[in-house]
Amino acid sequence: MAPARTCLGGxxxxxxxxxxxxxxxNEPPPSLLYGRWYPSTTGMHDGRVFITSGSxxxxxxxxxxxxxxxxxxxxxxxxxxxxxxxxxxxxxxxDLGYYPxxxxxxxxxxxxIFWLGxxxxxxxRIYPGDLSAGWTRISSGxxxxxxxxxxxxxxxxxGKVMKSGGGNVTINGHVGATNLASTVDLNQTNPVWSTPTxxxxxxxxxxxxxxxDGTVLCRGGNFISDxxxxxxDPLYDHYDYRKSEIWDPATNTWHLQDAAMAQYRRYHSxxxxxxxxxxxxxxxxxxxxxxxxxQRFTPHYLQGNPTRPVIxxxxxxxxxxxxxxxxxxxxxxQGKSISKIALVRLGSVTxxxxxxxxYVPLTNFTQIAQNTFRVQAPTSSTDxxxxxxxxxxxxxxxxxxxxxxxxxxxxxxxxx
Numbered sequence: 569m570a571p572a573r574t575c576l577g578g579x580x581x582x583x584x585x586x587x588x589x590x591x592x593x594n595e596p597p598p599s600l601l602y603g604r605w606y607p608s609t610t611g612m613h614d615g616r617v618f619i620t621s622g623s624x625x626x627x628x629x630x631x632x633x634x635x636x637x638x639x640x641x642x643x644x645x646x647x648x649x650x651x652x653x654x655x656x657x658x659x660x661x662x663d664l665g666y667y668p669x670x671x672x673x674x675x676x677x678x679x680x681i682f683w684l685g686x687x688x689x690x691x692x693r694i695y696p697g698d699l700s701a702g703w704t705r706i707s708s709g710x711x712x713x714x715x716x717x718x719x720x721x722x723x724x725x726x727g728k729v730m731k732s733g734g735g736n737v738t739i740n741g742h743v744g745a746t747n748l749a750s751t752v753d754l755n756q757t758n759p760v761w762s763t764p765t766x767x768x769x770x771x772x773x774x775x776x777x778x779x780x781d782g783t784v785l786c787r788g789g790n791f792i793s794d795x796x797x798x799x800x801d802p803l804y805d806h807y808d809y810r811k812s813e814i815w816d817p818a819t820n821t822w823h824l825q826d827a828a829m830a831q832y833r834r835y836h837s838x839x840x841x842x843x844x845x846x847x848x849x850x851x852x853x854x855x856x857x858x859x860x861x862x863q864r865f866t867p868h869y870l871q872g873n874p875t876r877p878v879i880x881x882x883x884x885x886x887x888x889x890x891x892x893x894x895x896x897x898x899x900x901x902q903g904k905s906i907s908k909i910a911l912v913r914l915g916s917v918t919x920x921x922x923x924x925x926x927y928v929p930l931t932n933f934t935q936i937a938q939n940t941f942r943v944q945a946p947t948s949s950t951d952x953x954x955x956x957x958x959x960x961x962x963x964x965x966x967x968x969x970x971x972x973x974x975x976x977x978x979x980x981x982x983x984x
Contacts, residue, residue: 788833
């Protein structure tokens with residue numbers, strides 16, 4: 569998107585056509601074609617933004633917005649909203665769910681959109697380059713339970729999605745959250761959901777945050793309340809939702825963390841990865857009021873105050889094109905060397921979901937001088953959509969590789 573311009577795809581009132589922050593003077597922003605309450609906005613491989621779902625009030629009646637639209641920032645002066653063809657109408661009927669899980673991925677080498685409704689079980693695929701072909705059901709095995717409101721999902725590697733938690737499970741006479749978590753590999757010809765694993769706690773209104781090493785932090789949430797304002801079920805009072813857990817994709821296991829947040833973080837709370845590799849947590853609703861506070865969470869790879877690698881060059885944020893090369897110089901603690909390099913896209917989370925966060929390993933690098941490495945940027949704009957990323961370098965410490973403080977890098981141009 570253009571510098572210093574932020575697009576919000578719909579917002580507060582149901583008839584809101586969208587808001588813009590930091591819009592340059594004399595550049596009137598476009599309005600959405602439809603009013604949308606709580607849609608999902610997903611950055612695509614070509615820099616455009618896919619906007620889907622959300623609800624509206626039409627004549628006092630709640631209407632789900634089934635027709636997607638696209639924001640194209642390349643149209644001067646401040647972008648344009650593009651109508652999608654009638655064939656792109658979301659299939660089925662009923663409740664689409666607020667903030668559905670929508671990700672860009674590659675199917676048979678072609679950019680595609682993955683859509684999983686926030687309340688529904690069916691997952692679909694559509695090709696942005698051929699929207700007139702409509703949506704295709706993409707999974708018919710081991711689907712997560714239907715109707716799981718206010719769960720969360722993350723694309724933890726290009727084309728690989730993990731969905732966890734959410735409410736609508738009747739337990740102890742209450743409709744509460746599940747502790748199930750499932751994965752699906754969209755890179756497969758016929759994707760099938762994995763057999764679910766279980767989180768330590770039943771959670772809804774939680775946030776999944778990609779960490780610097782590719783593991784996933786699950787923080788906050790609650791069991792019953794949709795907005796975190798009502799008392800919880802005494803049966804689950806022993807769940808200390810101030811405690812987070814971490815999911816390891818390599819082992820498909822969940823690890824409850826000993827450290828507890830100072831306050832409960834429920835609906836409207838956030839979690840964002842920082843360039844230090846720590847996680848910013850803040851806000852949230854709870855019966856006593858929304859806490860105007862924040863904290864930082866220190867993940868496993870920084871515990872014990874290890875000596876960290878230091879990126880000495882580039883010393884300032886930089887840009888690189890797809891498939892391009894750049895040099896990284898760093899210092900390590902004595903006896904340590906490089907183990908891996910990775911990009912993590914800067915976060916933009918709301919309501920427990922950040923459909924644009926990405927973890928992209930950079931596996932093609934070679935040493936060209938002492939502590940200097942030649943690194944190739946991502947080759948695919950579908951795996952790593954254009955935008956701003958953290959660049960982390962890791963040493964070979966055990967049991968956890970230790971990351972550097974990140975440098976900022978902007979991925980530019982387009983190569984599907």
